[in-house]
Structure formats: C-alpha cells, structure tokens
Amino acid sequence: MTLKPNRPRHSRRTAYIVAEYTVKEGTHRDVIKNIGADGLLIRTTRKIADGQSIKLEFPLFQFDNTVQVAGKVVRVDSDGFAVAFDERIDALESKDGQPPEIVHEIDR
Numbered sequence: 001m002t003l004k005p006n007r008p009r010h011s012r013r014t015a016y017i018v019a020e021y022t023v024k025e026g027t028h029r030d031v032i033k034n035i036g037a038d039g040l041l042i043r044t045t046r047k048i049a050d051g052q053s054i055k056l057e058f059p060l061f062q063f064d065n066t067v068q069v070a071g072k073v074v075r076v077d078s079d080g081f082a083v084a085f086d087e088r089i090d091a092l093e094s095k096d097g098q099p100p101e102i103v104h105e106i107d108r
Helices: none
Strands: 012-023 026-036 039-043 053-062 065-077 080-085
Antiparallel strands (some): 053 065
C-alpha cells in the first residue's frame, strides 16, 4: 500500500474545537475539524503558507485546561490546512478501539 504524501498516518476523529494559532501571517482563531495523535485539520479561508512552523493552543479534554502544541503546516487547500505535530499527543490514541472523549464547542 502506498501512502499519499502529507496524509495522517494515524486515525483522526471529527472535532469542533476553536483553536488559537500563531504563524508568520499572525495569530488567529479558527475551528479544528479533525484531530489525531499526530496532527489536525483546521478549516479556514485564511491564506496560510505551506511548510511553516505553527504554535497552537486549544482545549482538548476540558474547556478550562488548554493544550499547547507546536508543529508544521503540511498541507494547504482552499478549505484550510493540515498540521503535523512536532510531538504526538498520546492521550488521543484509541484505547480498546474507542477514541478518547474530547470537548466540542457545541457542549459549552
């Protein structure tokens, strides 16, 4: 099996989480659409350059406890961009075939 370039290597789950992120274009807030232990996808109409470093902060398991991660923008399209984390978030790995519970903005 051949992997497509810049595609996640681990499973991702649907998310609806507002993230604050900093890239060379500035600091912005947009919605995470899916997330996994190795990266995430943010939907936005902003023009973000591919290949650059990114720092993100967002709630993951509790709204009052944010996660801070760094990574690299690995894919950009007209609907947003994908990020590969510098370090995996192991707590997002599925346990016994079940993904861990994460927060969603609709639950605020």
